[in-house]
Amino acid sequence: MTTEHTAQPMLPGLRVPANRVSRRAISYWTARALLGGALLVIAEIVVATASGFAAVWVSVVTATAVVAAAHAVIMPRWRYRVHRWEVTDEALYTRSGWFSVHWRIAPISRIQTIDSHRSFGERIFGLANVTATTASAAGPVRIHGLDRHLADTLLDQLAVATGQAQGDAT
Amino acid sequence: MTAGPQARPARSPKPARPGEAEGDWLRLSPRSLIVRPLTDLVRLLPLVAGLLILHSRAGDGLIWGMLAAVAAIVSGLVHWATTRYKITDERVYVRRGLLNQKTLSVARDRIRTVDVTAHLLHRVLGVCRVSIGTGRNDYRSGESFHLDGLTRSDAEDLRALLLVANGTAVIAAAAAPSASGLAPDAGAGRPAEPDTEPAAADARAVTAHAAEDPAPEIARLRLGWLRFAPLTLTGLVVLGVLFGAVLQVNNDTNIDLATTGPVKLLVGDFAALSIVQRVGVGTVVAVAGYMLIALIGYIAVYWNFRLAGYGADTVRVTRGLLSIRATTISLSRLRGVEISEPLLLRAAHGARCTAITTGLHVGRGAENEGSVLLPPAPRAVAQRVATQLLSIPPELCSGPLTRHGPAALRRRYVRALAAAALVVLAIAVVTWVRHGPAWVWIGSLALLPAAALVAADRYRNLGHRLAYGWLVTRTGSFARRRSIIAADAIIGWRIHQTWFQRRQGLMTLTATTAAGQQHYSLRDVPVARGLAVAAKATGDLIKPFLSDPGQDTGDGTGGHG
Numbered sequence: 001m002t003t004e005h006t007a008q009p010m011l012p013g014l015r016v017p018a019n020r021v022s023r024r025a026i027s028y029w030t031a032r033a034l035l036g037g038a039l040l041v042i043a044e045i046v047v048a049t050a051s052g053f054a055a056v057w058v059s060v061v062t063a064t065a066v067v068a069a070a071h072a073v074i075m076p077r078w079r080y081r082v083h084r085w086e087v088t089d090e091a092l093y094t095r096s097g098w099f100s101v102h103w104r105i106a107p108i109s110r111i112q113t114i115d116s117h118r119s120f121g122e123r124i125f126g127l128a129n130v131t132a133t134t135a136s137a138a139g140p141v142r143i144h145g146l147d148r149h150l151a152d153t154l155l156d157q158l159a160v161a162t163g164q165a166q167g168d169a170t
Numbered sequence: 171m172t173a174g175p176q177a178r179p180a181r182s183p184k185p186a187r188p189g190e191a192e193g194d195w196l197r198l199s200p201r202s203l204i205v206r207p208l209t210d211l212v213r214l215l216p217l218v219a220g221l222l223i224l225h226s227r228a229g230d231g232l233i234w235g236m237l238a239a240v241a242a243i244v245s246g247l248v249h250w251a252t253t254r255y256k257i258t259d260e261r262v263y264v265r266r267g268l269l270n271q272k273t274l275s276v277a278r279d280r281i282r283t284v285d286v287t288a289h290l291l292h293r294v295l296g297v298c299r300v301s302i303g304t305g306r307n308d309y310r311s312g313e314s315f316h317l318d319g320l321t322r323s324d325a326e327d328l329r330a331l332l333l334v335a336n337g338t339a340v341i342a343a344a345a346a347p348s349a350s351g352l353a354p355d356a357g358a359g360r361p362a363e364p365d366t367e368p369a370a371a372d373a374r375a376v377t378a379h380a381a382e383d384p385a386p387e388i389a390r391l392r393l394g395w396l397r398f399a400p401l402t403l404t405g406l407v408v409l410g411v412l413f414g415a416v417l418q419v420n421n422d423t424n425i426d427l428a429t430t431g432p433v434k435l436l437v438g439d440f441a442a443l444s445i446v447q448r449v450g451v452g453t454v455v456a457v458a459g460y461m462l463i464a465l466i467g468y469i470a471v472y473w474n475f476r477l478a479g480y481g482a483d484t485v486r487v488t489r490g491l492l493s494i495r496a497t498t499i500s501l502s503r504l505r506g507v508e509i510s511e512p513l514l515l516r517a518a519h520g521a522r523c524t525a526i527t528t529g530l531h532v533g534r535g536a537e538n539e540g541s542v543l544l545p546p547a548p549r550a551v552a553q554r555v556a557t558q559l560l561s562i563p564p565e566l567c568s569g570p571l572t573r574h575g576p577a578a579l580r581r582r583y584v585r586a587l588a589a590a591a592l593v594v595l596a597i598a599v600v601t602w603v604r605h606g607p608a609w610v611w612i613g614s615l616a617l618l619p620a621a622a623l624v625a626a627d628r629y630r631n632l633g634h635r636l637a638y639g640w641l642v643t644r645t646g647s648f649a650r651r652r653s654i655i656a657a658d659a660i661i662g663w664r665i666h667q668t669w670f671q672r673r674q675g676l677m678t679l680t681a682t683t684a685a686g687q688q689h690y691s692l693r694d695v696p697v698a699r700g701l702a703v704a705a706k707a708t709g710d711l712i713k714p715f716l717s718d719p720g721q722d723t724g725d726g727t728g729g730h731g
Contacts, residue, residue: 011665011667011677011697011701012697012698013697013698013701013716013717014665014701014715014716014717015714015715015716015717017715088714090710090711090714091711091714091715093715099668099669100666100667100668100669101666101667101672102664102665102666102667103663103664103665103666103667104662104663104664104665105662105663105664105711105712105715106661106662106682107661107662107711110661110662134661134662134682134684135528135661135684136661136662136682136683136684136688136689137688138664138680138682138687138688138689139661139662139664139682139688139689141662
C-alpha cells in the first residue's frame with residue numbers, strides 16, 4: 001500500500017478526478033501488454049534462428065521476456081491507479097498515463113463532438129473509450145477503459161450538456 | 171448605402187449583381203477554362219516532355235502529348251462546369267464534383283480570413299484564387315474552402331462581402347465607405363469584363379482597396395530588410411525545390427546532366443584544383459549561391475509587402491512579385507501574434523511575425539505563408555507590428571518574462587548534456603568497432619560544451635507572462651518564438667508531467683486554442699506557478715479542480731491497495 005502510494009502520481013494543488021475507470025481495464029491492458037511482448041519475443045526468436053542463434057541472443061531474448069513480463073504486471077496496475085475522469089456541469093476533467101501523467105481540462109461549452117469507440121480488444125473485455133473534441137486540434141479528451149454501458153450513459157449525458165452550450169470561441 | 175440596420179450591409183453589395191436573385195448559384199469565370207488546363211499542363215510538362223522524347227522514336231510521342239492536353243482541357247471544363255458557389259445572408263456554399271458531388275458550407279460569421287492569390291498565369295488572364303479561412307480545422311485535403319478562377323472583380327466583391335458583413339453594426343458602418351466605393355466599380359466593371367490590360371488591371375485589383383483606403387499603413391517593405399533574407403532557412407527550402415525540379419526534369423527526360431558539356435567542363439576545372447582550393451572555392455560558391463537564392467526567394471515572396479488597416483476591423487497583407495497575394499484578416503478574430511527569431515536572424519536583431527488566428531494554419535513551409543504578418547525585418551518593427559495589431563502594451567512584445575527557475579535550468583542542462591553524451595558514446599562505440607582513428611570520438615567531445623551553450627540559451631529564452639488578459643510564452647534556441655495569445659481564446663488545458671518532472675516539481679502546461687498552432691506550452695514551469703497562471707488566465711475553468719495541497723494525498727489513495 002505504501003509503496004503503491006508513492007507510485008500514485010500527484011500534482012500538488014490539482015484535485016484528483018472523481019471516477020476510476022472499469023477494473024476490467026486492468027485485464028485489457030495486461031492482455032495488450034502480453035500480446036505486444038509476445039510478438040516482440042517471437043520476432044527476436046525468428047531473427048535469432050535466422051542468424052544461427054548465437055549465445056548473445058539467448059540473453060537478449062530472456063531479457064526481453066523478463067522486461068515484457070514486468071511491464072505486463074506493473075503497467076496495468078499503475079495505469080489503473082492513474083486513470084481517472086470526472087464530468088462536471090462546466091468541464092470534462094481527466095487524468096491518464098502511468099510513467100508520465102497527463103491531465104486534461106476541456107470546458108463542456110467548448111466541446112464540439114463526442115464519440116465512443118470500441119476496438120476489438122475492448123469489445124472482448126466489455127470496454128469502450130469516449131473521445132470529446134474541441135475546436136482545438138490539440139484538445140481532444142479521451143477516456144479509456146470505461147465500462148461499455150457507462151460509456152453509453154456518459155455519451156448521452158455529454159451530448160445533452162454540450163447541446164445547451166453555444167459558441168466555440170474560435 | 172449607409173450603415174443602416176444590421177441586416178442591411180450584409181445584403182448591400184448584392185444589388186451590384188443585376189438580375190441575380192439572392193442565393194443564386196454562381197459560376198467561376200469562364201477564363202478559368204484557360205487557366206486550369208494551362209496550369210495542369212505546366213505541372214505535367216516534365217512528364218509530357220519525357221513521354222515525347224521516350225516515344226519519339228516509336229512515333230507515338232505526339233499522341234501522348236495530345237492525350238495529356240485533352241485530359242487537361244476536359245478536366246478544366248469539368249471543374250468549371252461543376253463548381254458553383256452561393257452566398258446567402260447567413261452562409262456561403264461551394265459545390266463541386268462530377269461523380270461525387272460535394273457541397274461545403276460555412277456560416278458567414280465564422281469567416282476569419284480571406285486570402286486572394288494570383289500567380290503569373292492568373293494575372294495575365296485577370297483571374298485569381300480565393301481561399302476562405304474558417305474556424306474548422308478538420309478539413310481533409312481537397313475539402314478546403316477555395317474558389318480557383320474567379321475574375322478579380324468577383325473576388326473583390328466576395329472578399330468585401332464576406333468581411334464587411336462579418337460582425338457588428340459598428341464594423342459594418344466603418345466598412346460602408348469601402349463597400350460603396352466598391353459598388354460602382356463592380357457594377358460598371360462587370361459588363362465591361364474583357365479587360366484590355368489584364369495584368370496591370372489585376373495588380374490594381376489585388377491592391378486597389380489598400381491603395382485607395384485612407385486607413386493607416388502599419389508596415390511596408392524597406393530595401394534594407396533584404397539583408398535579413400539569407401538569415402532564415404527559407405532559402406534552403408527554395409534550394410531544395412529547385413534541386414527537386416532539376417532532378418525531376420532530369421529523370422523524366424532521360425537527359426543525363428552530368429554528361430552535358432558545361433557540367434563536364436566545370437567538373438574538369440574543379441578536379442584540377444588542390445584540396446585546399448577545392449574547399450575554398452566550394453565554400454565561396456555555396457555561400458554566394460545560397461545568398462543569391464535566398465535573396466531571390468525573399469524578393470519573389472515579399473516584394474511590395476504592405477500591411478495596412480482596412481476598415482475598422484480588418485487588416486490586409488499584400489505581397490509578391492510574380493504571384494500576388496492579398497490576405498485579409500479579421501482583427502476581432504486575431505487571437506494573437508507570434509514573433510519568431512531563428513538563430514541567425516536573432517543574431518542580426520531581426521524577427522518576423524505570424525498571425526495566430528483560426529482559419530490560417532501556422533506551420534512550416536507553404537502553409538505558413540497565409541499567416542505572415544511581417545517578413546524577416548528588424549526586431550523593433552516586429553514588436554511594433556505586434557503591439558499595434560493587438561492593441562497591447564509594448565512590454566508584452568518586448569519586455570522581460572518570468573523565468574522558470576533553477577529546476578528548469580537544471581533540466582535544460584541535463585537534457586542537452588545527456589543527448590550530447592549519447593551521441594559521443596555512439597560515435598565512440600562506432601570508432602571502436604570499426605577501428606577508426608581516436609581523434610574522431612575525442613573531437614566529438616566538443617559537442618558537450620556546445621550542448622551546454624545551447625542549454626544556457628534555451629533557459630534564458632524560456633519564460634512566460636500573463637498580463638492584461640494576454641498569455642505570453644517564449645521557448646526555443648535555434649528558433650526562438652514568443653507567442654502572445656489572448657487568454658479568452660484558450661479553450662482548455664493540458665498538463666503533462668513525466669516521472670522526472672514530477673521529482674523536480676515541474677510540469678508542462680499547455681493551453682489549447684483553436685487558433686494558430688492549436689497549442690501553446692509553458693515548458694517546465696514550477697507546478698504551483700503553472701497552476702496559478704492557468705487559474706488566472708481562465709478562472710472558472712480550472713478553479714473547481716484546484717485543491718488544498720494538504721488534502722490531496724488522502725484523496726488520491728482512493729480505495730483498494
